[in-house]
Amino acid sequence: MNRMERIQLINSQRMKWCCTDYGTTPYELASKLNIPLATMERVLRGEDGLTFLQLSKIASFFGRGVLFFLEPGPVDATQVHTPAFRTLANQKPELTGKLKRLIERVERQREIYLSLREELDNADLPRFKAPELPRDHPSKAARIARQWLGLAQNNTFDSYRAAVEARGVLVFRSNGYNSKWQIAKKSLILGFSLYDHDCPVIVVRKQDSESQQSFTLMQELGHVLLHQSSAIDDERDMQSHRGHERDANAFAGHLLVPETFLVQVKDGARPRQISEFDEWLKALRKTWGVSTEVILRRLLDAGRLPQAQYAAYREWRSTQPVPEQEGGSRKYRHREPSHIFGNTFVRTVLDALHGQYITLAKASHYLDGLKMSDLHQLERYYAGV
Template sequence: MTDALHLSPPVLDWAAHQAGSSLRELAERVSTRAAANIERGELTAAQAMKFAKEAGVPFGYLFLPEPPPQRQPLPIADFRTLPDKHPLSKDFYDVFDDIEFKQAWYREYLLREGAAPLPFVGRFAGQRVKAGTVADDIRGTLKLELNSVAARNADDLYSYLVTKAEAAGVLIFKNGIVGNNTHRPLSVSEFRGFVINDDLAPVVFVNGADAPAAWTFTLVHELAHVWLGESGISDSAPGSQNKHEILCNAIAAEVLVPQIEFAKAWSAVQGTVPEKISLLRQQFRVSGLVIARRALDLQLVPHDVYDAFYQDARRRSASKGKESGGDFYLTLAVRNSKSFSRKVAALATSGGISFREAGQLLNTNPNNVAVFHAKQRALSA
C-alpha cells in the first residue's frame, strides 16, 4: 500500500468502540479484504474517510497520536454485569445527554408551576425489601389491572403500562435510534434501558431496538429502580449478577406475573412447554416471552427455551420493522414521551416557548410541532 496512511491502532480501536464495535468488526465493514491492514493502522484515504463515517467520529480524530481523553463518568450507575456486554458507545452517550437535557428542562418547568414531589420516587430507597412488597406498591400506585387489559399484542400491553406510568408522573421515552437519525441504530448488546431518577420528573428510557415483547419487562424493571430511588443503566437480562438488577428483575416479574398465581397455573395446565406458555400468555395477558422468562426464573424451563422465545421475538420484530415505517407523529410522541411531547407542543402553540425551542426539545423541524399539536387536539376532541 504505497499510498497508505499510517494511523494509530489504539485511536482506531477507540473510534470503533464509539460505534459499539470492535476494531476488527469495523475494519471488515470498511473493507473485508483489507481488514488486517486496517487493524494495523494502514488505510487508504478513502478507507479512512469511510472508517470515520462508520465510527461516527470526526475524520481529523483518526490522525491523533493517541485516543482523546475519556469523557467524564456518567452521573448514574452502570448495573450491567453480563460477560458479553458491550462498552457504552457514542450512540449511548448522545442519547443519554439528549434525555438528560429534556429532563432538566421539564424539571425547571414543573418547579415554575409549583409541582409537588412524587411520593413513590425512592419510597423503598435503602430498605431491605421483598420483591412482592415493591411490586404490590407499583401495581397499587399505577392502578394496574393487568387481568382486564384487552391487549392484542405486546405493543398494546406496553402502551397500557406507559399510559399508567405517565399518568403518575414518570416520563417514558422509547427509541431504537439516536434522536431521529435512522443511520444510528442503538445496540441491545450495550443496554436495554436506563433510568434518571428525580422526585419531580423521573425518566425511563427503553431501548426500542429490542424486541417489542421485551419492552414491557424492561419498562417495569426501570420503574422498580424509580421506586428504589436508583438511577442507572440496565441490561435487565436473565443471569445478571448485580444485586440491584436481580431485585428489579424480581420486582418486574412479580408485577407482571405474580409467582404464586403463576406456579399454580403452570402446574394446572397440561401439554408441552410451548403449549403451556401459549395458554398462560393468554391467561396473564402478557407476551409469551414474559411467560418464558417467568418460567426460567422459577427454574421450570432451561435457559435455551427462554432464549429461543427471545430470538424468535427479535426476528419477528426485525421483519415487522422492514415492512412498515409507521406514523411519524405517533413515533414522535413515543420517542419523546407522550406527556413531554404534548406539553412542549402545547406551550409552543400558546406562546409559552418558541417553536424553535420546541423543535430542539423534540428533535424535529419546528413546523412539525404545530402539526403534532393539531393531531393531538383532534384525537382528544
C-alpha cells in the same frame, strides 16, 4: 467572521479527551466528518486551526458547544458528565460513543422538560414521589408499587408507560431505525434509568415485542424505586441472580405477574412440547401484556416449573426468526415524538408553545426536529381533531 477563516488556539487536548471518552480517535473523527487528515494533524500539533464549520461539526458530534474546544486547560470530567452518567459509564465501561451521546441527549431533554414545567407552573403535571418500599422483599415491594401505579389486570406497554409517567417518571423509548434516538441493533443494552429525586427518566429500547419492553420498563422502575439509583441493563442483567439486578428482576416479575395472576395458570394444561408454550399461555400473556418467558420465570421461582423446561424454552425461543419490522412512514412522522418521549413530555412542550413561552422553532427542536407542518399535525392529533 468569514466562515472560511480559521479559528486558532483550539485546545487539542480537549478534542483528544472527547475522542477517548467516546471511543474514537482524532483521525477516525476527521474521516467521519470529512475533515482532511492533514488538517487534523496540524491542529493536533498546534500549527493550524479549523474553520467555524469544521469546529461546529466536531462540537455537534460530541454534543458540546464550540467554546468547549476553545477554553484553556484540561477537561474536568466531573463538570462535563453528571453523576448519573458516570454511574452508567462505570457499570458498563464498554459503552459506545453513540450510546454515551444518547444518554447525554436524554439528560438534556429532561432539563428542557423541567424548565418548561417550571415556566408553566402547572399543578396538573405529575410530580415524582417514591412510595415507601421494603428493599429486602421484592414481592411485597411490587405489590405496593402496583397499587401506587393504579394498574388494572388488562395491560399493554402503552398502559404501563402511562401509569409510570402519571407518577412523575419520564419514559422514553428508542427508535427502531437508525437515528440519534436509536440504541444500535447490535447493542446488548435493553434499557437504562437516570435517577433524579425530582424527575427520574427511564429509557426503554424498542424491541421485537412490546411485552419485552414492558419487562425492561418495570425492571428499570425497580432500580428507581428500590435502589434510588441510576442503572443500565443488557440481556445478561435481565437473567442476573446477584445484587441489585436480582432484586430489580424479581420486582419486575412480581409487578407484572403478581400471585393473584399466577394462580390463573393451569399447570395441568401445560403441553409436553416446549414449542407449544406460547400458545398455552397466549390468552394470559395478551391480557397481562407480558411475554411467555416472564410467566415461565414466575412459575420457575414459585417451584411450579422445572429449571430444565425453562432453559429449554429460552433455547428454543432464541432460534425462532424475528419478524421483520415495517419501515417508518411519513404519514405518521408527526406522532414519532410521542413514541420517543411519551405523552407527558410532548404535552408539556405543546402547552408551552400555546402559552407563548417558547417559539415554534424551539418546539420543533425539542420534538426531534419536527417540520412545521408535522408539528401542526401533532397539535391537531392531541386536540382530537
